[in-house]
Amino acid sequence: MSDPSTASIVSTPRPEEPRELAASPGAGLPEGARKEKPRGLLGDAWRDLRRKPLFWISAAFILLFVVMAAFPSLFSSGDAVNGDLSRSLGKPSADAWFGYDVQGRDVYARTIYGARASIVVALLSVLGTMLIGGAMGMIAGYRGGWVDSLLSRIADVFFGLPFVLGAIVILTTFNGSGSSNSKAEIMFLVIMSLTVLSWPVVMRLMRSSVLATREADYIVAARALGAGTGRIVLKHLLPNCLAPLLVYGTIMVGSFIGAEATLSFLGVGLKSPVVSWGIMISEAQNYIRVAPFLLFFPAAFLVAAVLSFVMLGEAVREALDPKLR
Template sequence: MTDQQQVDLRKDEVEAGTTTGLASPSVDVTNERQNSLWSDAWGELKRNPLFWIGAVFGLLFLLMAIVPQLFARGADPRACSLSNSNQKPSAEHWFGFDQQGCDYLANVVYGARNSLIIGLLAVAVVLVLGVVVGAVSGFYGGWVDSLLSRLTDIFYAIPFILGAIVVLRSGILGRGVVAVAIALAAFGWMTAMRLVRSQVIAVKSSDYVAAARAMGASNGRILLRHILPNAVAPVLVYTTITIGVLIAAEATLTFLGVGLQRPAISWGLQIENGQSLLRTAPHLVLFPSIVLTVTVMAFVMMGDALRDALDPRQRA
């Protein structure tokens, strides 16, 4: 057989493999790996009590933010009477009253909405920035990777809370819910970027990625269909935990006077207002602090359980 005949035969084999779908097993293998990973993870999560505890509390606070009327016992957080100022908790009013004579249970319940919105919105921005920048940096490498990595290092050098304080005090974004979420996300996306970058670098050298490239798949298709689905697991763990961290950060900023402002209702504002009355009316600090702590712990427990489920080394 001549050299030309061998080349023609190889061309025919490649065309036959492409038309008959013989090269598609690489895609099937990728999908099977993803399905196996998430099905095994779900099996581990179902057996983890920490996940269910966190999920129940997380769902509870989410419902509290969506339909606060169900939890406020019909009380209006803005219906106040100075005659009830700083009254202690009772059978009729479980959380007592604040300094303005407003029902404190209603205030704590309604405070969940702003706190959760900020946490979820900020983590969504963190996820988008981290995934996009990390994926581009890890996939293309070279000068692109160097430029984006140095940009990330610059943001890493700025303390998280301090950076958010500077942005919010400048008044560029205002002091609303969206402004606080953006200020937190602007200085909190770097870890997600590093996680995605390292995972993309590890995955892009896999055999199924090489097979997809040999089939003529574009860089965008390889990145979206074959690399990111296998690199996103650590980022999901990180973002689940980060929701709780960002909720606590919002309360910290509001407590320091640079976050949400009245007439907004949030746990940080309630803790800030009650600190001066800690000796005479400790319930003003106690109740929002407990709810804030339980909320943060719920997301942290879900994140820890998800991390253990997605890490094969944690399994017996």
């Protein structure tokens, strides 16, 4: 026979643990004491950006310009290419908010449609610059040795070329006064010239980021576990080296909008019948005294677009840099 005391001890059920506490470690704690889910670099940056009025103002303007470039017919139903000479240099009125140019074309319609060429050229130039410069910077920083030296010397050659002078030489050679290039070819030449002269800066930024990151503990651990070069670059190096490139790329969009306008103003960039803000400013320079509105409106849109991208880049830089928080 078994001992009654032992039987009672064995048969006594143990108290069950509350299921809610076992299911959720934060249950039972005050609401403010529960631990928040850890965020990454982009999560922290987005949290800081949401609190900045400068970010929302610049983002709203950029969204407006992007929609204007993609769907100009939503903002104007006028003809941006053809005009009527009887309306030459007509002043702003209810029929034409920004007036008419010397050829009787609606300045408001041309200003709206001019956003497309300027923004498309800037975005594609930034994309090409980021791809070429980022790839070369990644290779130079990760491989090191003679590969780094060779790519750095090539970048120094392009970096030593004056930007405006180099663009003038390239565009004058391939897009001179006697050339018969189409609209697409002219835009491609402008994009190519901006990309060729700008990638060394991106290459240097990416190279410095890779050099500062490639000996980190998680990179060494991934290499020790047998991860290949492609996995290390795509899964570890690239996500942790993109922050400075995102900041510079955002600011560079505004810079390229101004660069395209400068080249078009000098007569070596985009040309008619393409409609852009730079072409409009170039055509208005001879009529500043009699019709200043021809210069004011496209210049105002150009300045607003450039400032919007620059302000967005500054907001992103402050959000991604822990020292500035």
